[in-house]
Amino acid sequence: MAQESSIEWTDATWNPVTGCTKVSPGCKHCYAEKMAKRLKAMGVDRYSGGFQLTLQPDQLAVPARWRKPRRVFVNSMSDLFHQGVPDEFIQRVFEVMGSNCRHCYQVLTKRGGRLKELSEVLPWPTCVWMGVSVESPQYYGRIKQLQEVPAAVRFLSVEPMLAACPDLPLDGIDWVIVGGESGPGARPLEADWVRDVRDQCKRAKVAFFFKQWGGVQKHRTGRELDGVFHDDFPVPQD
Numbered sequence: 443m444a445q446e447s448s449i450e451w452t453d454a455t456w457n458p459v460t461g462c463t464k465v466s467p468g469c470k471h472c473y474a475e476k477m478a479k480r481l482k483a484m485g486v487d488r489y490s491g492g493f494q495l496t497l498q499p500d501q502l503a504v505p506a507r508w509r510k511p512r513r514v515f516v517n518s519m520s521d522l523f524h525q526g527v528p529d530e531f532i533q534r535v536f537e538v539m540g541s542n543c544r545h546c547y548q549v550l551t552k553r554g555g556r557l558k559e560l561s562e563v564l565p566w567p568t569c570v571w572m573g574v575s576v577e578s579p580q581y582y583g584r585i586k587q588l589q590e591v592p593a594a595v596r597f598l599s600v601e602p603m604l605a606a607c608p609d610l611p612l613d614g615i616d617w618v619i620v621g622g623e624s625g626p627g628a629r630p631l632e633a634d635w636v637r638d639v640r641d642q643c644k645r646a647k648v649a650f651f652f653k654q655w656g657g658v659q660k661h662r663t664g665r666e667l668d669g670v671f672h673d674d675f676p677v678p679q680d
Contacts, residue, residue, distance in 0.1 A: 450653050450665070450673075451619055452548055453512035458502055458535050459520040459527055460488060461495040465552050468577035468602055471627050474519045495526045502534060505542040516549045523553040529560060536564045543569040550575060550599055554587030561591040568678055571617075573597035578605040589614045594678045601653060602628075606635045612646040616676035622656025622663075631656055636667055649674035 447455045461478065464470070474493070481489035488498065505514070516522060516539075522532060539547045550573045551557050557572070572593035574584040577600065588596050595616045600607060602623030610618070620639050622631030636652060643650035652672040655663035665671055 451651055452515040455515045455518040456504055457517055457519045458498050459517050461493045462520045462524055468575055471625055495524060497531055502538050505538055505545055511544045513546045516547050521551050521553060522549055523551040523556040539570050540565050540567040543567050554584035558587040558590055566592050568594040571595035571597055573599055575599045577602055579607055585611050595676050603631055603635055604629055607639055610642055612648050615648055617649045618643050619651045619653055621653035624656040624660040628657050649676045
């Protein structure tokens with residue numbers, strides 16, 4: 443439930459919630475859903491319900507046990523702002539993060555409306571980075587909702603990138619991650635789409651991270667864009 447991660451932009455994952463439901467085209471080939479079904483088939487107790495939304499309150503104690511500071515992707519197997527997660531539980535997760543600020547917590551959601559709604563009652567320690575997933579211009583509204591959240595770092599995950607994303611609203615955004623879809627049925631990623639976002643970030647002085655080209659065998663397609671690895675991270679303001 444809490445483990446080292448091979449995801450390029452984080453060090454570890456922490457899942458106080460597991461399971462989710464699909465809300466937009468980016469969810470079509472959800473890696474977490476596939477993994478949850480595999481874990482259920484293996485007899486892992488926490489996934490006895492497969493990808494059914496499940497609170498895992500015992501996991502709230504995990505960050506305190508990690509002594510070495512690390513970047514932590516929160517809810518890699520769910521969405522903390524899913525409508526089925528009680529407000530009180532989200533509050534507890536934020537309190538745990540604030541009490542263990544030697545780590546950096548990367549929280550990512552597709553539910554910008556609920557994020558915005560709850561943001562006024564949540565604590566926002568500087569160690570919490572808040573992001574939204576934006577797979578195409580149809581979901582730029584999530585960015586506008588994120589821009590109203592008082593997080594120390596706000597970021598976008600343009601993954602899987604399913605269309606060109608011109609004129610991204612980058613005011614108040616500190617970091618942009620771009621990646622193609624991977625695995626069976628992966629939808630294609632156009633190089634010019636990625637270049638355009640890279641250039642937008644450069645003009646806006648926003649950190650840019652290119653995660654992967656993706657595809658059925660992502661290890662073969664790699665992470666280079668025009669011969670360069672883009673591994674920028676934001677610098678939080680104290």
